[in-house]
Amino acid sequence: MPARRVPNAAGSDVAERVLQLQGVTRRFGSGETATTALDGIDLAVRRGEVTGLIGPDGAGKTTLMRLAAALMLPDEGRIEVLGIDAVAEPVAVQSRIGYMPQRFGLYEDLSVQENLDLYADLQGLSPARRAGRYDELMHMTGLAPFRRRLAGRLSGGMKQKLGLACALLREPELLLLDEPTVGVDPVSRRELWQIVYRQVREQGMSVLLSTAYLDEAERCDRVALLHQGRLLGMDRPAAFSKPLAGDCFALEMPPGISARRLQRDLQAHPAIADALVEGEHIRVVRWPDQPLPTDLLGSQGPALVFRPVAPRFEDAFIRLLRSPDEVPPPMPQVGPASADQGDEVVIRAERLERRFGDFVAVKGISFQVRRGEIFGLLGANGAGKSTTFRMLCGLLPVSGGHLSVAGHDLRHAAARARAHIGYMAQKFSLYANLTVLQNLRFFAAAYGLHGRRQNERVDWALDNFELRPLARRNTGVLPLGHKQRLAFAAALMHEPQILFLDEPTSGVDPIARREFWARTNALAEAGITVLVTTHFMEEANYCDRLVIMAEGEVLAEGTPREIRERARDPQHPEPSMEDAFIALVAAHEAAA
Amino acid sequence: MSKAGQDSRRRLRGMVRKEWLQILRDPSSIAIAFVLPLVLLFLFGYGVSLDAKDIRLGLVVEHMDSRSRDLAGAFVRSRFFRPHYYHDIQSAERDLTERRLDGIVWLRHDFSRRLQQPGGAAIGVRVNGTDANQARITIGYIQGVWFGWLEKYARAQGRELKTPVRLDHRVWFNAAVSSRYFLVPGLIAIIMTLIGSLLTSMVIAREWERGTMEAMMATPLRIPEVLAGKLIPYFALGMFGMLFTVALALWLFDVPLRGSFVTLLGASALFMLVALAMGLLISIVAKNQFVAGQIAIIVTFLPAFILSGFIFDIGSMPAPIQVITHLVPARYFVAILQTLFLAGDIWPVILPNLGAMALMLLIFMAIIRRRAHKRIA
Amino acid sequence: MNALLQVLALVRKEFLALLRDPRSRLVLIGPPMIQLMVFGYAATFDLNDVPVAVHNADRGALSRQLLARVEGSPAFHLVAEVDAEEALRELINERRAMLALSFDPNFSRDIEQGRSGRLQAILDGRNSNSALIALGYLRNILIDFNQGQSLRQGGPPLPAVLKLRAWHNENMTSRWFIVPGIVGLLLLVVTLVVTALSIAREREAGTFDQLLVTPLHPWQTLLGKSIPGLVIGLLEASFIVLLAVAWFEVPLRGSLGALYLGIFLFLLSAVGVGLMISAISVTQQQALLGAFLFLVPAVILSGFATPIANMPEVVQWISHLDPLRYFLVIVRGVFLEGADAGLLIHQYWPMALIGGIALPVAGWLARHRMY
Structure with missing residues (x-):
């Protein structure tokens, strides 16, 4: 098969297509709030392949999945699943597919076994075949020891695997997985991919899988790139990155230059489409036929050395979605947070412990954060990072150990102490019924800003976070990326010294994530201390120092480089943060 | 057994088993299905009563002599009153104002003398009319004591009391005139509404909220199986609630069951289906628990309480409201319940009400059949 | 501040x-x-239009007068007049009437001759509260009727009468x-x-x-x-x-x-x-x-x-x-x-x-x- 070919072109064998969409359009709502979730999509999934549906939040991935599972009717167009018209015969389609919705569709108050039994009944798996199939799936997913545990008590990764097992019970011909890897740790993600490929290899199963993780695109046989309801392209992952050959570089860090500042300057340069701190170098993608800015550091500074590297899917994605004349977002203007930029420790956790009943969520962890640092808490859902985070913010009492934030325990500190911290909650919690402006005004007032001072800060937020055009919109209807900007602005209204950011990039598309990190870097430059949690391993590279957590314990602490170094071995000559994480977890499990 | 039939049965069995496990493990299901019915039963069985007893009666006797003592004694002996003696009307009236008394009977100092005189004696009676219902009942009891005393007085004088009309009344079906006898059976309708409509609609909404409905819909499950999978467990739960209430009514609260148990069972089964149909309809409209709960309370629970004849007499409501009550299924069931428990199998009452419920069920089912589909939006 | x-x-x-x-x-x-x-x-616990069924075997005028008073009250509404006492039972059973009145055949004659005329009332106790209230209404009509009748016949008035006053809610x-x-x-x-x-x-x-x-x-x-x-x-x-x-x-x-x-x-x-x-x-x-x-x-x-x-x-x-x-x-x-x-x-x-x-x-x- 040629490397590049348009899948929907005439000539390909119809029998090869297990899913086919022709001119599918789907709209939601009516009147002013009407949106077009999918707009004239033509797409085909081939037998025996893993097709990835890639796109940022709100691109229309879930709508497409539901249409394919015959759970929704298209407004226009035809959908054929395994040769069956999905509009006319939904049950016939559903008898032959496996479908795992977002959040896995498990009954949380039923045990693992009870969930399996239920889905076996619903899918008509004959009792004779059950025992064998159960054993096989439980072995494959590693859930065998937890059969009696309630599904609600499983970790994110285990839930994901149980959801997958339920969808696989009857060996469907087509497997539909809607965001199966959201909020799941790298180890579980890797295992999921292994299970999926095993099905494809052994059963000849076809898979359509949606994901917001761009690095997963490269694991697919074929990728459909969805953006704002339109199909931007569908091809093999390599075919997307091929046009970028010769435009991707790794820039070794000149000594004594701040990586963050360099990255910021590169990003602002008109020739550069993307600049990303990655380990010891900055990954640079330029616009086609543009000269590289080797003299960025000025005539006095050292010339920059760009080493060509192979393009990746993510590079292609960013360059596809960005436009060359786009003005880079303004960086928040902040005054220096404090005169002394020394190594003063502002957050200190010592043998921090948190129990919920018998369950120990955080097992005596210790770390320190210094002024002006970006400090990361990395780990999967359920690793204990959110619990740690909530204890640091004073939202949860500690069960044991000691902690101080700017010299206070926020749990007991006077309200005044809390005036120095900014907090951005998970899911960008804002008042959905209030407009952007009302939200900003409220948070300003809650932090004690009134009158002229309040107006100044609100203006600052509207300008620096590009919120002015949205000021009178209801917050609830904003896209996630805008909500994130607003939440970030709200956390900065009172010019805090320390910033707590809980999963600030979850569910946000890669471009918004880049903007977010650019802003965060600018804040750190200005001397603000930032504590951030994330489950995106590659984002660890933005941190000055970080801890990696699993099962309530700190597996490693250090700079990104130090942590990556630990995973260096012959197999991984240049380990990524994800490699490091997986190696750490494996070592931890081996020790246990 | 065909393969398709076997699969279908298996799917249904799986659904029903899952639902049972969830009911038993979910605290809010337990709250609605078990705690609230029990609370209601005990409140209505023990706490709530429309009958007046222990009426705090002020007996103002300004001059105590044999006759006034005799009349006052008649009040003291009545089982309805808890009397207090006063010597002057002022202090009694003050206590009435301050709600320490429910009523006053006032015998003036010339009571005995005036009894003999042509004009007769006036007995002053004051009741607190704020609670009109209680006031009327109190007056009724005072009248009863007064009349009994008049007869006795006349006999003591050696003559018959002359009353042109002598009323002889009988209260059928509830000779003890206890409100518990009609409140407790009516509760069956309330409890079944709670389980059938409130719980069912919230449980289905929860499946939408948690995304399990989506996973279920993507299996070969068919719509009738989805509906039956929900109907069967909650039907069983509702019938269990009914049996439990009946058992308590009969053995704890001593309410008689004069009709046949089979009729009760049949009528309850029909009403349970109607309540479930309402729950399903609500869950078609409301896909989150919060909205489902609110609609269920406003559309099913409150009407079952107020507009069903459970406490308030429908015949005395204004005509437009009477029309609305015809849309409340509980109205028909309460009528059947009160008749079955206290009067017996009176088919002319039971049949039309059963018919009305059956008609409602058919209409609801037709709407559900049209509106329910395996689509998400 | x-x-x-x-x-x-x-x-x-x-x-x-x-x-x-x-x-x-x-x-x-x-x-x-x-x-x-x-x-x-x-x-509301007030009763309006309580359905009343009557069996009147009396030929005299007094039962008619009393019935007119019952019917004149807004609380009662005459729905049926039957010939046989048995029919009353059915009307009550089927909830078509809440109150059934049965006059004695000699009702008017007895009263005119100075005896008491007998009136029987049957109430549907399925809602006992309503039954009691209806009975109360009926009693009030009767007390009124009796006093008027005694006065007209020139008989001795009752030695004691109740002077009722409901405070705060005069009409209850x-x-x-x-x-x-x-x-x-x-x-x-x-x-x-x-x-x-x-x-x-x-x-x-x-x-x-x-x-x-x-x-x-x-x-x-x-x-x-x-x-x-x-x-x-x-x-x-x-x-x-x-x-x-x-x-x-x-x-x-x-x-x-x-x-x-x-x-x-x-x-x-x-x-x-x-x-x-x-x-x-x-x-x-x-x-x-x-x-x-x-x-x-x-x-x-x-x-x-x-x-x-x-x-x-x-x-x-x-x-x-x-x-x-x-x-x-x-x-x-x-x-x-x-x-x-x-x-x-x-x-x-x-x-x-x-x-x-x-x-x-x-x-x-x-x-x-x-x-």
């Missing part, structure tokens, strides 16, 4: 969040209007009793739902954590959460009081000051309970369920429809925890009895106590509720 501005911002935000959400607007307007209309009209209209009660009922429902959802809504959206990390004092948060409930409650209360007076024509005899003091304290306790429910709930659904689980017994035990005095000792004791119990006494006292604040002092302080305990507990729970 600054602290008060912060509270003000909280209150403003709370109102915006409430009023900009169509769902919450509905909660504020829908249920109160429905309940006011339904309770105002449907919830149930609506006068129920409608002021609705003020309490609706206030409880609305404030409880508004406040019960307020913290739970923020918890669900994650904004409550945001609030907790701001420099707001716990008392500021508590105040910010309570004031909207109080303000909305006061507005709704005024509206319903106005409707009660202007639409349902219930007399308002006491001092408005005493009434509003009661409303304020009652709202305080309701807000406290609502916030307590909210503080222990994680989701809005739980909060709604919690509010419902509190409301149902609170209304039943309050004396709204049935007197507390009739309840067993233990249940009466429990009802002391119910703020609605006290408020109903106040609202009815002010409306009908013309009570002033001094007379109601023993109703005020328990509500103040309930509010004074519930609010701090709610504040504590909101901060310490574990996840």
